[in-house]
Amino acid sequence: MGCFDTNTSAAEVFATEFGTKTFTSVNELLAVGELDFVIVATRHDSLSPLAIATLNAGKHVFIEKPGALNHDEFLKIHEVANKNKLRVHIGYNHQYHPAISKAMQIFVEGLIGELMFLRGRYGHGGRLGYEKEWRADKLKSGGGELIDQGTHLIELSLAFLGDVQLDYAAVPNYFWDMPVEDNAFISLKNNAGNIAFLQASCTEWKNKFSMEVYGKAGKLEISGLGRSYGVETLTFHKMLPEMGPPVTQTWSFPEPDNSWALEMLDFIEDLRTGTRNSDNLDSSLEVLRVIGEIYSRTNR
Secondary structure, three states, X not given: OXXXXXXXXXXXXHHHHHOOOEOOOHHHHHXXXXXXXXXXXXXXXXXXXXXXXXXXXXXXXXXXOOOOOOHHHHXXXXXXXXXXXOOEEEEOHHHHOHHHHHHHHHHHOOOOOOEEEEEEEEEOOOOOOHHHOHXXXXXXXXXXXXXXXXXXXXXXXXXXXXXXXXXXXXXXXXXXXXXXXXXXXXXXXXXXXXXXXXXXXXXXXXXXXXXXXXXXXXXXXXXXXXXXXXXXXXXXEXXXXXOOOOEEEEEEEOOOOOHHHHHHHHHXXXXXXXXXXXXXXXXXXXXXXXXXXXXXHXXX
16 A cells, blocks of 8 residues: 655655555555555554554554553553554564464474473674664663563463463673663563573574473474574474483474564454454563563663
């Protein structure tokens, strides 16, 4: 349908690539009657205002993660969406990665037995000038590495654990001279006592994604996300009744990453048919609640 960007050159490049038109303002775009939904992919500090304007214009909205600058802002989105009976999806694409999707299927089928705990790591190494970018300004980003890559780890943990409480948190600066954290170490626990121990880091130097899900009958190990994170793989270690070395099966997914496309198609299909397969409004609110508690507890 069209696009708007405060950087007009970027908008023109996008319009040319996708064969669409540019608008001169957000209001002009939202005034288009036949528009069904809007994608909001901006800096964190403008996600909520643009999403609320979209909802008030009667449009569904797909918002890039984390959906808002903080929990309070996202709560307003939640309220407006429910009041107007409109759909909101937050762009947490990782559940659409094939290794993670298959791991969730194996878990739901009970093949690793009763859940014990999770361990997740996600990190990159930044780049020259990283400490001067908008992500290093809390007024624009809402926080550091925790609200950046850490949101994905928390969102995935909720998918396995359900409702959680914050058990432990540390958000230090080890390398980057900036007012937001460059590392986050957190422990989440559900009502059954299952723990997710997570680390998000922008001092990783070599990009890394790893998530391990431990059950009483086996272990799922997800590694890589493609591109600079390495080939995406899932390894299932199935324990034998006599224990000892497990039976191991590995799936590799070297194909290009199409998780964003799958996520968008899922959202569009829900809008078209009235299904709710892509609904993540409540879980996204919970992610920001946890992050807000971490920042409050650590005086960040």
